[in-house]
Amino acid sequence: MLLEATAVVMEFGSFRAVNGASLTVTEGDIVGLIGPNGAGKSTFFNCVAGDLTPTSGTIRFKGHDVTRATPEQHARLGMARSFQVPVTFEDMSVAENVMVGAFLRHGHRNAARRVADEILAFCGLDTLANARAGSLGTPGRKRLEIARALATEPQLLLLDEALAGLTPAEVRLAIDLVRKIQQRGITIVIVEHIMEVILSLTEHAVVFHQGKVIAEGPPRQVVDDPGVIAAYLGGSMKRVRTQIS
Amino acid sequence: MNINRIATIAGLLIIALWPLVVHDVFYQRVGALVLLAAISASAWNLIGGYGGQVSVGHVVYFGAGAYASLIVFTRWGWPPLAGAPIGVAVSLALAALVGTPTFRLRGHYFSMATIAAAELVRILASNWDVTGAAVGLMGPPVPRSVWDFSFTSPVPYHYLFLAVLLLLLWLTWLMQRSKMGFYLAAIRGGDRAARSLGVPVLRYKLYALLLSASFTSLAGTLYAVMVGFVDPESGLGILLSVKMVIIAALGGAGTLFGPLVGAVILVPLEEATNAMFGGGGTGITFIVYGAIILFVARFQPGGMAVIWRALTSRRKNRAA
Amino acid sequence: MILLQVVVSGLLMGAVYALFSSGLTLIWGMMNVVNFAHGDFVMLAMYAAFYAFTLWHLGPIFFVPGAAALLFVLGVVVYLGLVRHVARGPMLAQILGTFGLALVLRYSAFWAFSANFVSLPENLVGGTIDISGIRIEASKLLGGAVALVITLGMHLVLTRTMLGSRVLAVAEDRNAAMLMGIRPDRMQALAWGVGAATTGIAGALIALFFYISPTVGESLSLIAFVVVCLGGFGSVPGALVAGLAIGVIQALSAYLIGAVYQDVLVYSLFLAVLWVRPQGLLGKL
Numbered sequence: 001m002l003l004e005a006t007a008v009v010m011e012f013g014s015f016r017a018v019n020g021a022s023l024t025v026t027e028g029d030i031v032g033l034i035g036p037n038g039a040g041k042s043t044f045f046n047c048v049a050g051d052l053t054p055t056s057g058t059i060r061f062k063g064h065d066v067t068r069a070t071p072e073q074h075a076r077l078g079m080a081r082s083f084q085v086p087v088t089f090e091d092m093s094v095a096e097n098v099m100v101g102a103f104l105r106h107g108h109r110n111a112a113r114r115v116a117d118e119i120l121a122f123c124g125l126d127t128l129a130n131a132r133a134g135s136l137g138t139p140g141r142k143r144l145e146i147a148r149a150l151a152t153e154p155q156l157l158l159l160d161e162a163l164a165g166l167t168p169a170e171v172r173l174a175i176d177l178v179r180k181i182q183q184r185g186i187t188i189v190i191v192e193h194i195m196e197v198i199l200s201l202t203e204h205a206v207v208f209h210q211g212k213v214i215a216e217g218p219p220r221q222v223v224d225d226p227g228v229i230a231a232y233l234g235g236s237m238k239r240v241r242t243q244i245s
Numbered sequence: 246m247n248i249n250r251i252a253t254i255a256g257l258l259i260i261a262l263w264p265l266v267v268h269d270v271f272y273q274r275v276g277a278l279v280l281l282a283a284i285s286a287s288a289w290n291l292i293g294g295y296g297g298q299v300s301v302g303h304v305v306y307f308g309a310g311a312y313a314s315l316i317v318f319t320r321w322g323w324p325p326l327a328g329a330p331i332g333v334a335v336s337l338a339l340a341a342l343v344g345t346p347t348f349r350l351r352g353h354y355f356s357m358a359t360i361a362a363a364e365l366v367r368i369l370a371s372n373w374d375v376t377g378a379a380v381g382l383m384g385p386p387v388p389r390s391v392w393d394f395s396f397t398s399p400v401p402y403h404y405l406f407l408a409v410l411l412l413l414l415w416l417t418w419l420m421q422r423s424k425m426g427f428y429l430a431a432i433r434g435g436d437r438a439a440r441s442l443g444v445p446v447l448r449y450k451l452y453a454l455l456l457s458a459s460f461t462s463l464a465g466t467l468y469a470v471m472v473g474f475v476d477p478e479s480g481l482g483i484l485l486s487v488k489m490v491i492i493a494a495l496g497g498a499g500t501l502f503g504p505l506v507g508a509v510i511l512v513p514l515e516e517a518t519n520a521m522f523g524g525g526g527t528g529i530t531f532i533v534y535g536a537i538i539l540f541v542a543r544f545q546p547g548g549m550a551v552i553w554r555a556l557t558s559r560r561k562n563r564a565a
Numbered sequence: 566m567i568l569l570q571v572v573v574s575g576l577l578m579g580a581v582y583a584l585f586s587s588g589l590t591l592i593w594g595m596m597n598v599v600n601f602a603h604g605d606f607v608m609l610a611m612y613a614a615f616y617a618f619t620l621w622h623l624g625p626i627f628f629v630p631g632a633a634a635l636l637f638v639l640g641v642v643v644y645l646g647l648v649r650h651v652a653r654g655p656m657l658a659q660i661l662g663t664f665g666l667a668l669v670l671r672y673s674a675f676w677a678f679s680a681n682f683v684s685l686p687e688n689l690v691g692g693t694i695d696i697s698g699i700r701i702e703a704s705k706l707l708g709g710a711v712a713l714v715i716t717l718g719m720h721l722v723l724t725r726t727m728l729g730s731r732v733l734a735v736a737e738d739r740n741a742a743m744l745m746g747i748r749p750d751r752m753q754a755l756a757w758g759v760g761a762a763t764t765g766i767a768g769a770l771i772a773l774f775f776y777i778s779p780t781v782g783e784s785l786s787l788i789a790f791v792v793v794c795l796g797g798f799g800s801v802p803g804a805l806v807a808g809l810a811i812g813v814i815q816a817l818s819a820y821l822i823g824a825v826y827q828d829v830l831v832y833s834l835f836l837a838v839l840w841v842r843p844q845g846l847l848g849k850l
């Protein structure tokens with residue numbers, strides 16, 4: 001078992017954003033995490049990646065208890081992530097952004113640069129290597145975040161809506177990229193709203209609702225689950241209502 | 246050869262030859278003061294510019310260096326320069342002690358904490374007899390040997406300062422190209438993303454602060470050696486901290502030569518207004534300082550470095 | 566008895582601290598921008614009061630609202646001309662922008678009004694009131710009372726009126742407020758104006774019993790930071806409580822261990838709070 005999150009609870013004040021969610025991920029998998037807006041997916045990711053310390057529950061990665069470990073310890077152990085809202089280092093070039101990741105395992109500038117060049121080519125960013133990160137559009141930034149994460153040479157990659165906001169053509173390219181990443185032997189957990197992505201990429205989907213896992217299994221089976229449908233409808237009804245008020 | 250390299254070599258040559266070319270002591274002194282200001286602003290730049298942690302309390306380290314050199318003289322009769330390692334040691338201790346908890350604060354909170362800490366030290370030094378309280382301390386009235394490094398001509402100071410500045414710029418250049426330079430840039434870009442890539446944010450901020458504090462302290466010692474006097478205002482006044490920030494920001498915070506460029510612009514300006522308006526000049530100087538920095542912040546936060554880059558790249562485009 | 570006297574004068578001073586700090590906390594809570602020139606705003610208001618009296622013999626009834634109006638304009642101008650632009654820039658620009666402003670104001674005052682300390686005549690407002698042995702200067706009582714009323718008033722406006730809720734909506738989420746038809750720039754300009762105006766009132770009131778000098782803003786800025794930090798960033802009632810507390814702490818430490826150390830204690834407290842509870846003592850996370 002690469003990742004084992006058990007009964008994770010995350011409270012903000014009295015509000016439970018994650019309410020006893022569990023997830024296990026086996027080496028080599030691509031796991032899809034879906035659920036309506038506000039279901040707690042990003043918060044759960046933040047707990048797993050060490051950005052937040054869960055109120056209770058445990059998280060084990062490669063057999064180590066990392067519940068209370070810092071994000072940098074997670075990175076060192078081999079867990080990398082992208083953020084829902086991309087945070088690139090705007091003033092640095094695309095290649096330099098990736099080098100920051102590469103420095104984790106390569107102390108010397110030249111070695112880091114070599115790794116970065118390889119990753120940039122792998123992600124199809126090589127032509128943009130010298131562009132300022134701040135000059136990229138959303139698709140470029142999302143790709144850059146993935147490249148930067150890959151440069152830390154992770155075993156597990158957490159992608160939080162890395163494909164949101166892309167055009168259908170860009171989505172297809174991104175799906176290919178995720179597949180290629182898996183073929184490198186990297187395990188992936190991906191949060192995604194676009195069903196097409198989940199259906200075509202993953203063998204295993206987990207549905208979040210109100211901080212809990214309400215269904216899991218093969219994606220086709222999961223989307224037909226009446227509980228899941230109700231959660232999505234309820235969620236979208238609530239969304240509509242909050243927009244009116 | 247590219248224009249940046251030509252400008253760098255030309256600039257450094259002018260600075261190196263300055264006291265040999267101009268013979269007026271006033272201008273020679275201004276040259277030495279430019280270098281001294283460049284040292285402390287470049288030292289600030291390590292944490293404030295490269296690390297993006299806007300300290301407005303760096304005068305503590307400057308004061309530690311200045312006071313240390315005059316305390317070793319008044320207490321034990323040592324040459325003031327011998328206070329340098331003590332000043333650095335005290336600064337390192339202060340930086341570690343104050344920096345560690347303060348770095349958890351972000352943005353404005355960090356700046357305010359540094360101001361408060363610096364003011365605290367200033368008040369304490371103004372009331373402690375070891376530091377000469379409000380009166381301050383004097384250096385050797387007449388040089389006892391060459392080790393007192395007390396000269397009437399500014400020229401020896403010019404070359405002493407230049408040596409320290411070049412050492413600092415060389416270290417900065419090495420740092421900028423190494424893992425540490427990349428990590429600091431990442432921290433400036435965003436703590437959270439940096440940590441997710443395995444950057445130990447606190448540790449690298451602390452490294453940058455320790456290096457920064459050592460050289461700021463050295464600048465304080467050099468100041469005390471040259472001027473032979475320090476009191477709470479000239480060694481620990483908040484305006485000194487502000488000057489370091491302004492000089493670095495005007496030239497370009499987080500760039501290698503930015504602080505030097507800022508010093509080359511601002512220090513002569515300050516000396517000119519002081520010379521023109523006499524004692525009342527201090528007021529005018531700070532109006533000018535304030536106005537300049539206000540405009541930099543409003544219109545070009547990147548400072549002269551960005552303007553220079555824009556100018557040179559336009560030339561390149563025209564040539565192409 | 567003397568101790569009680571000390572506490573009372575501390576409370577009165579504290580009420581004025583609360584008033585000029587609530588201007589800062591309002592701006593801060595609104596847009597997470599610190600005004601390093603805040604104390605210099607107070608200084609300008611003090612000089613406005615001083616010159617209104619010495620040149621035109623205007624009493625507090627005129628110069629307090631006058632200083633408020635003057636500072637309101639200054640606040641709006643500073644917002645529109647400077648803060649609006651630097652707030653979107655890097656941290657260094659935000660800090661330097663208002664720091665530069667502080668230097669310009671402080672040393673322009675130096676140049677225009679000279680470095681000499683001046684003050685208003687001591688008994689401009691009544692003399693000294695004696696309540697069962699505790700002497701209270703009428704000027705401080707007036708200052709403290711007005712400060713209390715205005716601080717509370719500001720809190721009520723913010724929490725109970727349409728305008729207040731619009732201002733708070735912008736503070737909460739600029740974009741969401743925009744969608745509801747609120748113009749964030751206007752609300753923020755207004756917040757700067759009102760924040761500066763209360764600062765103006767505070768300055769004019771302090772001028773009644775405090776020395777006036779071009780550099781007085783330097784230490785007042787720091788006190789305002791301390792009050793805002795202890796009171797929880799952005800909280801007007803917090804600023805009130807913290808202001809009173811700081812006033813008392815200063816008065817007591819000046820009395821018990823010496824005037825020199827009153828600021829040592831206050832700054833140490835400030836650092837300790839920032840280190841232990843960065844969100845402020847009374848603030849919520």
Ligand SMILES: Nc1ncnc2c1ncn2[C@@H]1O[C@H](COP(=O)(O)OP(=O)(O)OP(=O)(O)O)[C@@H](O)[C@H]1O
Binds near residue numbers: 036040043044
């Ligand atoms: N730092 C926080 N403080 C308070 N509440 C928070 C915080 N972060 C998230 N929340 C709340 O927790 C809930 C879950 O948020 P989360 O971002 O995890 O949802 P999500 O499933 O990722 O949604 P989306 O699909 O919109 O990204 C939301 O109601 C959100 O408002």
Ligand SMILES: [Mg+2]
Binds near residue numbers: 041042043084160
């Ligand atoms: Mg999310």
